[in-house]
Amino acid sequence: MPRMPRPCGAGCGALSFLGFGLKRRIEIGILYSRSGSYQLVSDACRMGAMRAIADINADRNYGIELVPIERDPQSNADRYATLCEDIFKTSSARHVVGCVTSWSRKETIPVLEKAGGMLWYACPYEGFEANEHVVYMHACPNQHLVPLMAHVVPRFGLNGFLLGSNYIWGWEMNRVARDLIADAGGKVLGERYLRIGETDVSRLIAEIRATRPNFILNNLIGTSSYAFLAAYRELSDEDAAFRPENCPVISCNLTEGELPAIGETGKGHLSVGPYFAPRPAAFASSFEASAYASVQVMADVLSRDADAGTAEFSKAFAERRFSTRLGPIAIDAHSQHATLPVIIGRIADGFFEVVSREDEVAPDPYLSRYDPAKTFGRPRLRVVS
Amino acid sequence: MTRTPRIPNLGGARAFILHRPHPTVQAITRQLSAIGLITLDCWPELPPEALAADFVFFDADLGFDEQFPWKPGEAPMPLVALIGSEAPGRIEWALSHKADAQLLKPVGNAGVYSALLIARQSFEARKHLAGEIASLRQRVAERQTIVRAVAALSKGSDDERAYAQLRSLAMSWQISVEDAARRIVAMTDEEGGDDQSHRA
Numbered sequence: 163m164p165r166m167p168r169p170c171g172a173g174c175g176a177l178s179f180l181g182f183g184l185k186r187r188i189e190i191g192i193l194y195s196r197s198g199s200y201q202l203v204s205d206a207c208r209m210g211a212m213r214a215i216a217d218i219n220a221d222r223n224y225g226i227e228l229v230p231i232e233r234d235p236q237s238n239a240d241r242y243a244t245l246c247e248d249i250f251k252t253s254s255a256r257h258v259v260g261c262v263t264s265w266s267r268k269e270t271i272p273v274l275e276k277a278g279g280m281l282w283y284a285c286p287y288e289g290f291e292a293n294e295h296v297v298y299m300h301a302c303p304n305q306h307l308v309p310l311m312a313h314v315v316p317r318f319g320l321n322g323f324l325l326g327s328n329y330i331w332g333w334e335m336n337r338v339a340r341d342l343i344a345d346a347g348g349k350v351l352g353e354r355y356l357r358i359g360e361t362d363v364s365r366l367i368a369e370i371r372a373t374r375p376n377f378i379l380n381n382l383i384g385t386s387s388y389a390f391l392a393a394y395r396e397l398s399d400e401d402a403a404f405r406p407e408n409c410p411v412i413s414c415n416l417t418e419g420e421l422p423a424i425g426e427t428g429k430g431h432l433s434v435g436p437y438f439a440p441r442p443a444a445f446a447s448s449f450e451a452s453a454y455a456s457v458q459v460m461a462d463v464l465s466r467d468a469d470a471g472t473a474e475f476s477k478a479f480a481e482r483r484f485s486t487r488l489g490p491i492a493i494d495a496h497s498q499h500a501t502l503p504v505i506i507g508r509i510a511d512g513f514f515e516v517v518s519r520e521d522e523v524a525p526d527p528y529l530s531r532y533d534p535a536k537t538f539g540r541p542r543l544r545v546v547s
Numbered sequence: 548m549t550r551t552p553r554i555p556n557l558g559g560a561r562a563f564i565l566h567r568p569h570p571t572v573q574a575i576t577r578q579l580s581a582i583g584l585i586t587l588d589c590w591p592e593l594p595p596e597a598l599a600a601d602f603v604f605f606d607a608d609l610g611f612d613e614q615f616p617w618k619p620g621e622a623p624m625p626l627v628a629l630i631g632s633e634a635p636g637r638i639e640w641a642l643s644h645k646a647d648a649q650l651l652k653p654v655g656n657a658g659v660y661s662a663l664l665i666a667r668q669s670f671e672a673r674k675h676l677a678g679e680i681a682s683l684r685q686r687v688a689e690r691q692t693i694v695r696a697v698a699a700l701s702k703g704s705d706d707e708r709a710y711a712q713l714r715s716l717a718m719s720w721q722i723s724v725e726d727a728a729r730r731i732v733a734m735t736d737e738e739g740g741d742d743q744s745h746r747a
Contacts, residue, residue: 275656292581293656341553497581528660530558530583 185227186468190215190460191249191279192230193260193270198237199359199384203449204262206419207284210445210453211259218457224465228457231255235266242266243273250277256471257282257464259456263383264288264330271295280472282456284449286415286435288334289527292497294472297459299500300452301436303338304526306414309504310434311342312537313518314412319376320348325366325390326381328355335381335414338529345534351375356382361389367397374403380413387416388423395427406430417447421512428509436502437488438514444487455486455500459493492522499525555664558583560601562663565593565614566629567606571654575604575629578659600624602663604650607641608632620645625670627662629654645673689725696728699735 194208195201215228231253235241242261249255250273258274259282261267267283274281274295281296289303322343326332332355340350351373354366363386370378382390394411398404407430416424416433437448445451463470463478470478480495492501504523507514526532562579566572567590579586589597590606592614597603605614607628612619620643628646630638631653641649648666650658693713701709717727 271656290660292578294577295656338554494581496577526558526583528557528582529554530556532554532556532558 185219185225187227187229188464188468189229189231189253189255190457191246191253191255191258191260192232193235193242193246193249193258195237195262196234199386200237200262202384202419202423203285203415203417204237206417206447206449207259207262207453210284210450210455211457213450214454214457214461218461224461226461226465226468228461239263239265239269243269246270246273246279246281247277250279256280257460259284259453259460261285264334267296268330278471280475282453282460284452284456288331288338289529290334292499292527294476294498297456297475297493297498297500298525298527299456299459300448301414301434301502301504302499302525302527303335303529304532305436305502305504305523306434307335307338308342308529308532308537309520309523310412310414310432310506311339311346313506314377314410314432315343315346315348315538318408318410320346321351321376322348323351323370323373323375323378324353324381325378326353326355327358327383327386329358331383331415332381336379339379342537346538348376356386358383358386360386363390363393366390367393370394370404371397371401375409377409378411380411380416383415387413388420388427391424391427391431406432416509417449418513419447419449421509424509429511431509432506432517433509433514434504434506436500436505438505438507438516441513451488455484455488455491458486459484459491492524494525497525497527499527501525555667557663560584561599562586562602562604563593563597563600564588565603565605565610566590567609571629571652574654574656575650575659578654578657582660582663584663598623602627602666604629605641605644605646606631607637607646607649608652610640610644615644619643625663625666627666647673686723686725689728692732693725693728695735696731699731 192208192211195204212230215230218224219227231249233245233249235245246258249258256279258279261270261281261283262285264287267281270281271293279295282299283296284299286301286306287298320343322339324336324339326336336353343350352369354369380387380390391411394404403409411431413433417435418439421428435448437445437451439446445454462484463475467474476495479493479498483490483492489503494501501522501524504520506517508517562584564572564575564586566588572588576586576588593603593616595616598616602625603622604627608631615622617623622644625647626644628641628649630641630649630651647669648662650662696713697706697709700712713727713731714724717724720727
């Protein structure tokens with residue numbers, strides 16, 4: 163692979179004098195939406211990236227100064243590719259930290275391939291992708307959905323109701339969930355999708371009330387998710403069978419960043435992620451922590467070789483572990499996915515209490531090592547007459 | 548009711564890449580490793596271990612029959628053709644090997660995963676169909692046996708009742724109608740001193 167070109171532009175190759183030494187200025191793209199239905203998540207990621215940039219620029223151990231080149235797609239999936247292209251055309255940046263939805267990530271990939279750029283993706287996603295122009299810094303299914311289901315099924319029951327926003331995250335997560343539930347011996351009692359931003363959840367609630375599942379897998383995002391949790395809380399007030407201790411709502415992307423929007427209605431429900439904020443916390447959520455760690459790993463490699471291209475990054479991933487604020491991180495050189503902790507958290511008063519934790523879970527984005535017997539124990543014996 | 552497993556279990560599967568040393572091999576190897584397969588590349592011949600492979604990727608541009616330890620079209624595993632030149636002769640040759648999926652060269656950052664799944668499904672469907680055709684051929688070949696069995700059971704009277712009797716015998720013996728017919732013909736032949744199979 164070619165080394166990443168650094169055409170002469172603003173800041174390219176320039177050295178800045180920061181009091182204690184010369185730092186090479188390196189422009190990096192920041193592609194997070196500042197408005198729209200999933201703004202809270204987007205803001206958390208942006209906050210992590212910007213904090214890392216500020217910390218690295220102030221740290222004399224790094225011989226580089228990172229210069230953010232920001233674009234705001236305003237939660238419009240069609241704007242990510244064009245704005246990513248704009249970053250590459252108008253600056254020397256070849257690394258972009260950005261994208262929240264899988265839809266936007268997939269839209270951006272052709273631009274990255276054309277420009278030889280690299281996307282640092284700091285959100286959980288549905289797996290089954292390993293592009294060499296993307297570094298996947300948050301959890302994939304064997305680091306979120308599989309351990310979450312393995313935790314929930316023996317404690318709450320086999321039968322699930324699947325919800326999702328109507329795009330690839332919900333579709334693919336629920337597809338894997340259908341298989342997991344079947345492998346566990348359970349049934350999918352319903353599978354429903356809402357368009358992104360939809361807040362009318364009355365039909366979902368009526369169906370859940372009628373089918374009485376043991377748990378609900380929530381792949382709704384943003385405002386749809388908040389509306390659902392609020393309505394589900396009302397349902398649980400009417401019928402104790404739907405209280406979190408009996409029928410929890412489980413999520414693979416719910417973090418502290420959204421707790422203020424959810425308020426009391428989320429209490430007792432479960433989520434999984436590589437980080438839940440301790441008190442006091444270095445980061446407000448795993449999105450912020452992953453975006454911060456993304457910039458840290460990127461800066462670590464670039465500070466040793468400012469012109470590092472995909473081949474140099476791949477070599478660094480194969481040979482090194484990275485010390486980050488998220489903890490020591492290894493990145494699988496083949497799939498470019500991070501080895502991460504898997505933590506299951508229960509929503510308490512404005513934070514997550516840790517229910518279980520497993521450290522250093524290696525990524526398996528294609529679930530190639532998934533073993534139903536290991537995940538759900540011995541198959542249940544059915545009584546036959 | 549059977550349920551097709553949907554999480555494709557590809558972990559630890561072995562894939563041979565039959566291609567001369569080339570960036571194409573690296574690109575495929577990278578994707579296969581990311582998916583979780585064990586890859587082995589070789590050129591110009593497939594080694595004996597390839598007979599136990601789960602997948603074989605082969606070069607359609609420079610490939611030739613003698614590379615494979617099986618006859619064209621009889622590969623015991625799914626094949627993926629790596630097509631660079633779209634020369635008709637080369638495509639024809641790749642087709643003669645019954646490639647189950649294809650990847651166009653140069654291979655980029657994607658395509659291998661879908662090629663694996665498509666190749667596996669096509670191969671399984673082809674194998675299933677071949678088995679079904681063989682079984683149907685065998686049944687067709689037993690037409691004359693059935694006619695003889697019905698004749699033996701009817702003893703010159705009602706053929707319909709004789710055929711119904713043959714079916715009910717097959718059911719009670721829990722074998723196919725053809726096997727039941729063969730058994731009846733054999734018994735009749737034994738009685739008549741003739742012990743030959745009668746196939747059309």
